[in-house]
Amino acid sequence: MKTEKTLVTITEEMVLNYEVIFGKQNKLPPTFPMIFYRYINVPWDYKTAPIHRKQTCVCHSELSIGESYHCVVTLDQVKQKGKYMFYTQSLVGYNLEGSECFRCVSELVVH
Amino acid sequence: MCVRISRTLTITEEKIKQYAFLSGDFNQIHLDQKEAERYKFKEPIAHGMLTMGLTLEIASSFTEKGMRISTYEMQFIKPIFQNDLIYIVAKKKKQDYGSIYLEITGRKQNELVVRGELALERLSSIHFNNATKESGM
Structure with a gap:
């Protein structure tokens, strides 16, 4: 299962809001997306x-x-172990030429 | 050469609220005492991404010298509550041509709460890697 492609552009406002919490960024980190x-x-x-x-x-x-990125979130895996559900999902961003620029993989548990 | 950097950080209630607005993650286990207790937490817990982002400051001595964080991986072992004081340590794990790999740990009163790995690259090596990928080397 995956989301529709969503175009997201990094704005100065986004970065300023980020820096309010995380301090001045020399380069945007891979956690930013x-x-x-x-x-x-x-x-x-x-x-x-x-x-x-x-x-x-x-x-x-x-x-x-x-910079603008076409972003897609994919639900890679759902596993049940006892009363817990484990989810793995990926947020992937592609540039306008279609090359992958970033990949953020999250592992979540639901009780 | 052994490189070891340490920092302490406190994840305040204010930072948690700010991160909720920034990310749009208003999951109430981060914001509401009763909801946190419903999930067996003694207090609201910090967003994992907030912790991860704040610990990145430990790599600032490298990024200020022109290096870029290319990969960051973190395991959230124990919950971090608002106003917890976290002791972060980064140790150099290995160094390749143009890249440095750091092992990150975060402890709360000696208890391991987060563990991760971070890769830093010089911009020239990123360009080199991309060029070799594109040329199929």
Whole structure:
């Protein structure tokens, strides 16, 4: 299962808001695209609040203000172990030429 | 050469609220005492991505010298509550041509709460890697 492609552009405002929390950034970190989730309509739901277990963020090229990315979130895996449900989902961003620029993989658990 | 950097950080209630607005993650286990208790947490817990982002400051001595964080992986072992004081340590794990790999740990009163790995690359090596990928080398 995956979301529709959503175009997200990094704005100066986005970076300034990020820096209010994380301080001045010399270069935008690979964790930055995780805030793109707020612009993406993820169609699947969790029964209860998901808890973050593990996160991997990989950036293949530098992220910068003014750059636009086609973002897709994919639900890679859902596993049930007893009363727990384990979700693995990926947020992948492609540049306008279609090359992958970043990949953020989240592992979540739902009680 | 052994490289070891340490920092302490406190994840305040204010930072948690700010991150909720930034990310749009208003999951109430991060914001509401009763909801946190419903999930057997003693207090609201910090967003994993907030912790991950704040710990990145430990790599600032490298990024200020022109290196770029290409990969960051973190395992959230125990919950971090608002106003918890976290002791972060980064140790150099290995160094390749143009890349440095750091092992990150975060402890709360000696208890391991997060563990991760971070890869830093010089921009020249990123361009080199991309060029070799494109040329199929």
